[in-house]
Amino acid sequence: xxxxxxxxIPGDGIGKEVIPAGKHVLExxxxxxxxxxxxxxxxxxxxxxxxxxxxxxxxxxxxALRDKDAILFGSAGDPDVPDHITLWGLRLKICQGFDQYAxxxxxxxxxxxxxxxxxxKPGDLDWVIVRxxxxxxxxxxGGRVHQGHPIEAATDVSIxxxxxxxxxxxxxxxxxxxxxxxxxxxxxxxxxxxxxxxxWDEVALRISKEFPDVxxxxxxxxxxxxxxxxxxxxxDTIVATxxxxxxxxxxxxxxxxxxxxxxxxxxxxERRYPSMFEPIHGSAxxxxxxxxxxxxxxxxxxxMMLEHLGESGAAKRLMRAIEAVTASPKLHTGDLGGSATxxxxxxxxxxxxxxxxxTV
Numbered sequence: 001x002x003x004x005x006x007x008x009i010p011g012d013g014i015g016k017e018v019i020p021a022g023k024h025v026l027e028x029x030x031x032x033x034x035x036x037x038x039x040x041x042x043x044x045x046x047x048x049x050x051x052x053x054x055x056x057x058x059x060x061x062x063x064a065l066r067d068k069d070a071i072l073f074g075s076a077g078d079p080d081v082p083d084h085i086t087l088w089g090l091r092l093k094i095c096q097g098f099d100q101y102a103x104x105x106x107x108x109x110x111x112x113x114x115x116x117x118x119x120x121k122p123g124d125l126d127w128v129i130v131r132x133x134x135x136x137x138x139x140x141x142g143g144r145v146h147q148g149h150p151i152e153a154a155t156d157v158s159i160x161x162x163x164x165x166x167x168x169x170x171x172x173x174x175x176x177x178x179x180x181x182x183x184x185x186x187x188x189x190x191x192x193x194x195x196x197x198x199x200w201d202e203v204a205l206r207i208s209k210e211f212p213d214v215x216x217x218x219x220x221x222x223x224x225x226x227x228x229x230x231x232x233x234x235x236d237t238i239v240a241t242x243x244x245x246x247x248x249x250x251x252x253x254x255x256x257x258x259x260x261x262x263x264x265x266x267x268x269x270e271r272r273y274p275s276m277f278e279p280i281h282g283s284a285x286x287x288x289x290x291x292x293x294x295x296x297x298x299x300x301x302x303x304m305m306l307e308h309l310g311e312s313g314a315a316k317r318l319m320r321a322i323e324a325v326t327a328s329p330k331l332h333t334g335d336l337g338g339s340a341t342x343x344x345x346x347x348x349x350x351x352x353x354x355x356x357x358x359t360v
Contacts, residue, residue: 002036002311003037003039004036004037004039005038005068006070006071007041007072008072009042009043009045010042011074012046012076012078012285013074013077013078013282013283013284015076015283016074017291017293018279018298021298021299022299022302024346025353028350029317029353031354032317032353032356041068045057046076046078046086047077047080047081050078051080056076056085056086056090056093057090062094065094070276071094071275071277073277073278074283075278075282075284078283078285079285091278095133097273098272098275099134099268100268100275100276101171101267102132102133102268103130103133104128104129104304105129105131105245105262105263105264106128106300106304107249107255107256109125109256109257110257110296110322110326111323111327112327113336114337115255115256116254116255125232125233125252125255127232127235127237129248129249130168130240131239131242131249132164132165132239132245133266135159135242136160136241137243139158159196160196160199160200160241162203167269169204171269172184173210173214176236177213177214182214183215183216184216184236185217185218185219185237186201186239186240187219187241188220189220200241204218221247224248225248229255232255250280257336258294259281260296260333261300261336262280263278264278264279264280265304279297281294287334291341291342293333294336295345295346296345300319302318318349325349325352331345
C-alpha cells in the first residue's frame with residue numbers, strides 16, 4: 001500500500017472550492033486502487049488567516065509542510081489585501097523556501113474545447129513552458145525611498161545567477177529531450193537587457209552542448225507572443241525567466257481555451273523538499289462562493305502531482321477522465337462558454353474514474 005501525505009492549502013477565493021474538489025477526485029481515484037491512498041492535511045493559510053494574525057502563514061509554516069510528499073495549492077489573492085502581501089506572504093514563501101526552482105506549465109487544447117486559434121491543427125498547440133521560479137524579476141530585491149515626496153524612487157532588481165540559470169536550462173533541455181519532438185525554445189530579451197540576459201543566452205548555448213539530440217532556438221520575448229499565435233506548431237518546450245514565463249504561460253492558457261483549465265507544478269527536481277501543484281487561474285473573487293469555478297485546472301495539477309510521485313498509471317486514468325469531461329459541452333463551466341457547476345464537473349470526473357478499470 002502506497003500512502004501519500006498531501007498538504008492541502010486552498011488559500012483564497014475559488015481556491016476554497018477547487019481544492020476540495022481536487023481532494024474529492026483524488027479520493028475517488030484511491031477508492032478504485034487497492035494500493036494507493038492519500039492522507040490530506042488542510043491548512044487555512046491565506047487572506048483570512050492574515051486578517052486574524054497579520055501574516056499569510058505562520059513563521060514556522062514551512063516546517064509543517066516539510067514532511068509532506070506534495071502540496072496541493074489553490075490561489076493567493078484578496079481584494080482587501082495588497083497583492084504583494086498575499087503573493088510574497090504565502091505562495092512565494094513556499095516556492096522559495098523549498099527551492100522549487102522549476103515551474104512547469106503544460107498547455108494543450110483538450111478535447112471539446114473551442115480554442116481561439118481557429119487555424120490550429122490538432123497537436124499544433126502542445127507546449128510545456130518551463131519558468132525559472134527562484135530568482136530573476138521576482139528576486140524580491142529593491143526598495144522605496146522618499147515615499148510621498150516628489151523625489152520618491154522605487155527599484156525592483158532582477159537577479160540572475162549563473163548557478164540558477166544553469167540548473168533551469170539543464171532542467172529544460174532534459175525535459176525537451178524526454179518529449180517526442182526534442183525541441184526547445186529559449187526566450188530572451190538580451191537585445192535590451194544587456195547584462196543578465198546576455199549571460200542567460202551564453203549559459204543556454206553552453207548547456208545545449210550537453211544535449212546534442214535536442215534542437216533548440218532562441219526567441220525574443222516580444223516576438224515569441226506573435227509566434228505563439230501565428231506559428232504555434234513551431235513551438236514545443238519553452239524556457240524563460242520568472243516574469244517572461246509568467247506572462248507567456250497565461251497567454252498560452254488563454255490560447256488553449258481558458259485559464260481555468262491550466263495546471264502548474266512548482267518543482268524541486270532534486271526532491272529535497274515537497275513540490276507544490278496548483279491551477280494558475282487565481283482567486284477569481286467575482287465568482288467566489290457561487291459554485292461556478294472550473295476545477296479542471298486543479299484536476300490537471302493533480303495529474304502532474306501523481307506523475308511527480310511516480311504514479312503514472314493513476315495519472316493517466318485521471319487525465320483520461322478529464323479529457324472525457326471536457327469533450328462534453330454540457331460539462332463546460334462558464335469560462336468555457338457553458339453553464340456547468342464545479343460540483344457537476346467534479347462528480348462527472350469521479351463517476352468516470354469509478355467506472356474505469358483500475359491499473360494502479
